[in-house]
Amino acid sequence: xxxxxxxxxxxxxxxxxxxxxxxxxxxxxxxxxxxxxxxxxxxxxxxxxxxxxxxxxxxxxxxxxxxxxxxxxxxxxxxxxxxxxxxxxxxxxxxxxxxxxxxxxxxxxxxxxxxxxxxxxxxxxxxxxxxxxxxxxxxxxxxxxxxxxxxxxxxxxxxxxxxxxxxxxxxxxxxxxxxxxxxxxxxxxxxxxxxxxxxxxxxxxxxxxxxxxxxxxxxxxxxxxxxxxxxxxxxxxxxxxxxxxxxxxxxxxxxxxxxxxxxxxxxxxxxxxxxxxxxxxxxxxxxxxxxxxxxxxxxxxxxxxxxxxxxxxxxxxxxxxxxxxxxxxxxxxx
Amino acid sequence: xxxxxxxxxxxxxxxxxxxxxxxxxxxxxxxxxxxxxxxxxxxxxxxxxxxxxxxxxxxxxxxxxxxxxxxxxxxxxxxxxxxxxxxxxxxxxxxxxxxxxxxxxxxxxxxxxxxxxxxxxxxxxxxxxxxxxxxxxxxxxxxxxxxxxxxxxxxxxxxxxxxxxxxxxxxxxxxxxxxxxxxxxxxxxxxxxxxxxxxxxxxxxxxxxxxxxxxxxxxxxxxxxxxxxxxxxxxxxxxxxxxxxxxxxxxxxxxxxxxxxxxxxxxxxxxxxxxxxxxxxxxxxxxxxxxxxxxxxxxx
Numbered sequence: 001x002x003x004x005x006x007x008x009x010x011x012x013x014x015x016x017x018x019x020x021x022x023x024x025x026x027x028x029x030x031x032x033x034x035x036x037x038x039x040x041x042x043x044x045x046x047x048x049x050x051x052x053x054x055x056x057x058x059x060x061x062x063x064x065x066x067x068x069x070x071x072x073x074x075x076x077x078x079x080x081x082x083x084x085x086x087x088x089x090x091x092x093x094x095x096x097x098x099x100x101x102x103x104x105x106x107x108x109x110x111x112x113x114x115x116x117x118x119x120x121x122x123x124x125x126x127x128x129x130x131x132x133x134x135x136x137x138x139x140x141x142x143x144x145x146x147x148x149x150x151x152x153x154x155x156x157x158x159x160x161x162x163x164x165x166x167x168x169x170x171x172x173x174x175x176x177x178x179x180x181x182x183x184x185x186x187x188x189x190x191x192x193x194x195x196x197x198x199x200x201x202x203x204x205x206x207x208x209x210x211x212x213x214x215x216x217x218x219x220x221x222x223x224x225x226x227x228x229x230x231x232x233x234x235x236x237x238x239x240x241x242x243x244x245x246x247x248x249x250x251x252x253x254x255x256x257x258x259x260x261x262x263x264x265x266x267x268x269x270x271x272x273x274x275x276x277x278x279x280x281x282x283x284x285x286x287x288x289x290x291x292x293x294x295x296x297x298x299x300x301x302x303x304x305x306x307x308x309x310x311x312x313x314x315x316x317x318x319x320x321x322x323x324x325x326x327x328x329x330x331x332x333x334x
Numbered sequence: 335x336x337x338x339x340x341x342x343x344x345x346x347x348x349x350x351x352x353x354x355x356x357x358x359x360x361x362x363x364x365x366x367x368x369x370x371x372x373x374x375x376x377x378x379x380x381x382x383x384x385x386x387x388x389x390x391x392x393x394x395x396x397x398x399x400x401x402x403x404x405x406x407x408x409x410x411x412x413x414x415x416x417x418x419x420x421x422x423x424x425x426x427x428x429x430x431x432x433x434x435x436x437x438x439x440x441x442x443x444x445x446x447x448x449x450x451x452x453x454x455x456x457x458x459x460x461x462x463x464x465x466x467x468x469x470x471x472x473x474x475x476x477x478x479x480x481x482x483x484x485x486x487x488x489x490x491x492x493x494x495x496x497x498x499x500x501x502x503x504x505x506x507x508x509x510x511x512x513x514x515x516x517x518x519x520x521x522x523x524x525x526x527x528x529x530x531x532x533x534x535x536x537x538x539x540x541x542x543x544x545x546x547x548x549x550x551x552x553x554x555x556x557x558x559x560x561x562x563x564x565x566x567x568x569x570x571x572x573x574x575x576x577x578x579x580x581x582x583x584x585x586x587x588x589x590x591x592x593x594x595x596x597x598x599x600x601x602x603x604x605x606x607x608x609x610x611x612x613x614x615x616x617x618x619x620x621x622x623x624x625x626x627x628x629x630x631x632x633x634x
Contacts, residue, residue: 093533
């Protein structure tokens with residue numbers, strides 16, 4: 001896998017926002033990549049910088065408050081940060097599709113379903129309106145919305161939440177992109193619908209060889225659907241591993257904490273869930289050392305002085321940013 | 335006539351196909367919104383009068399009859415005559431043309447330009463927004479009539495120029511109202527989704543944001559209609575609007591109200607009624623259209 005050409009490679013990305021409280025480093029020097037056809041997850045709690053990472057890739061960070069300060073975003077070898085706005089528009093929608101979190105508000109309420117599907121096709125793939133219409137019906141069928149002919153003339157408010165998210169997926173897939181960024185694609189949906197949507201995403205991704213970046217805070221989603229996982233905390237990646245390895249042998253206390261705080265059906269014990277104590281850090285006042293140190297059970301003196309970098313802990317594919325990761329190797333208990 | 339700007343079409347894509355469904359839609363609209371239908375009927379009558387003015391007006395609106403000056407309403411002159419013996423009814427029928435032209439022209443021009451500026455200002459935000467809004471503030475500093483007067487004194491009188499002059503003070507007011515609602519639309523995820531789909535700025539502003547602020551635009555446009563008719567009368571009063579002998583309600587009202595309000599009240603009452611009725615009709619229709627055009631309020 002490591003030798004394959006990378007589809008998307010983010011290197012040392014640093015995105016910040018100027019707020020009244022001070023400069024917020026929402027994304028602080030992260031590097032990750034996606035191989036063709038692969039599903040990668042970006043996991044973390046609210047405000048850890050996962051959505052900003054995706055928006056940075058699309059160059060949708062709004063100035064003057066938001067700014068990509070540093071780094072490179074290589075898509076098929078081309079640095080997206082060096083493209084003009086005009087060239088970037090050819091990438092958005094055409095090369096990289098995006099699925100948003102809120103299916104209720106991510107569709108334009110006064111534009112028909114048909115128009116919203118055909119607009120991108122006409123613009124990017126230069127289809128005429130009849131061809132675009134045919135393709136739109138085909139797309140609706142692909143994402144499991146029957147009777148596309150009739151659906152095209154309807155408005156988003158006539159669709160249920162699940163159908164709208166299917167519609168969002170159809171829009172993202174319309175121009176046959178190589179990569180889809182799915183930003184919390186199931187957060188706003190019922191649990192039963194969540195599973196359907198994720199199955200759909202996985203099926204379509206496999207069928208068309210589309211790579212996916214799933215952004216989520218739901219570890220269950222990661223376990224079932226992702227090939228590799230990046231765990232983010234306070235704007236940095238603190239652990240990266242293949243999904244199975246991450247679950248079997250977490251090597252960062254934060255990942256361990258996340259896994260322990262999820263109720264599990266396969267362990268019918270009366271064991272109490274172990275929450276991660278404390279609050280996520282204030283991004284305007286990050287400690288000089290490890291950002292997780294104040295909440296960490298494995299904390300040592302060095303953690304407060306020096307931030308650990310992301311290093312290999314278990315082969316080239318498993319990395320963690322923790323001074324004490326070796327202590328976690330044997331399934332340590334805090 | 336409903337104000338059928340190209341903007342409205344984006345708000346409600348025409349999905350009717352045959353004449354039968356058009357009729358059914360109209361009947362349905364009338365049943366659901368009887369007040370709107372009343373407003374629509376007033377405007378339809380006004381449009382028909384304006385269109386067939388040459389056929390139905392009993393007299394030439396410009397023909398003077400010095401034998402029948404200031405004649406009270408009678409069989410020969412249903413609504414009486416003015417100080418030059420011109421038939422009031424004929425002048426009012428012809429006056430509906432001026433009112434429609436100036437009203438529709440000015441409000442469409444003002445609302446279109448204003449909403450475009452408002453949405454663009456909200457969409458780009460930051461320095462663009464700041465600059466545009468300060469320029470609008472400059473326009474705001476002048477009373478409406480002063481601004482209109484300034485424009486007319488620069489470009490001259492005449493119907494076309496009056497339309498331009500009346501539209502000018504409406505642009506900043508519409509821009510400000512539309513900007514306010516466009517700011518909230520700007521924050522909607524579907525605008526980000528449109529950007530993520532690789533759409534350009536003009537397309538997002540015109541196709542994705544503008545239809546979502548049509549409700550305030552429609553309200554502004556209909557409110558402007560009445561105001562435009564009144565403003566045209568004011569300009570005419572000051573000798574800078576539509577000029578005699580053109581038949582215009584504002585002009586008729588003004589001449590009559592000043593000199594003959596007591597001796598020949600019909601000269602003030604009928605044009606005044608016409609103005610009120612027209613404004614009333616446009617407002618009723620505008621309100622109902624706003625509700626009917628919003629697909630979220632529409633049940634199918």
